[in-house]
Amino acid sequence: MARTRYGTDRGLTTRMFGTLFGLGLLYVVLAAALYALGFSAILILGLSGALLFGQWWFSDTLSMKAMRAVEVTPEQAPQLHAVVDRLCAMADMPKPRVGIADSEAPNAFATGRSPNRSVVVVTTGLLRRLNRDELEGVLAHELSHVAHRDVTVMTVASFTAILAGFMVRSAMWGSMMRGRRDQNTALVFIGVMVVSVIVYFFSYLLINALSRYRELGADRGAALLTGKPSALASALTKISGDMATIPTGDIRQMEAVSAFAFAPAVAGKREFTLEQWFSTHPPLEKRLAQLASIARELGQR
Secondary structure (H helix, E strand, O other): OOOOOOOOOHHHHHHHHHHHHHHHHHHHHHHHHHHHOOOOHHHHHHHHHHHHHHHHHOHHHHHHHHOOEEEOOOOOOHHHHHHHHHHHHHHOOOOOEEEEEOOOOOOEEEEEEEOOEEEEEEEHHHHHHOOHHHHHHHHHHHHHHHHOOHHHHHHHHHHHHHHHHHHHHHHHHOOOOOOOOHHHHHHHHHHHHHHHHHHHHHHHHHHHHHHHHHHHHHHHHHHHHHOOHHHHHHHHHHHHHHHHHOOHHHHHHHHOOHHHEOOOOOOOOOOOOHHHHHOOOOOHHHHHHHHHHHHHHOOOO
């Protein structure tokens, strides 16, 4: 991993390796079950390899298309590029491409297969709502994801869940089944459904647990890099408060990249419930409490 001034987040690194290991085991279980149910080993490996490579290689392109975002040049968005330039110089890291999505939802996300092939996207709603310090905090948060490569890990990690979901649909279509009698086909269908749903469920839990931790890590990295945890806290508060006023269409547009976004595409604050075990982001209160603690560490009030 290339060294940057964001430093090494050992907790995040440990969790990334642990998540990938757990998902690898789930993939082995899924592949073994499919093979035992009569699927071709070559088909399983070939399909898996093609899906994983495509998801990793085209992650930035797919995310930008999902948000209908466009890459902008320094001439088109000079102030936005100036903030990114400054942060990259402070962090001693390569500058990613910069994009803007025409959406009223105030948010941002970073994606890409490597720090040298990454993109940071902000929405027009975010640019209209935040001042320069707040925008700097949000962009520093997104650049922390790029520097720590957790964007790449999240892209790869979601592969097992995607494959499991694909197998469920394939079983329903029946297009992957070899010639069987009706009774055997029904048994195989049930077997594929059960295994795939179980793998999808546990993959979802592992990925979202990593996602919640990486958001806290990026908040901390951004606050320490900029030295302005209060600006990031202000941005979080503004975004969370404004989500309730955003048109439903813009919220749904953000759902395609919700796991990579600065803030979840939902409105309002939530108390700790079972739902948060399935959330991609930690509660707002927890993020604000961490930023307040960092401010005290820096001697700020």
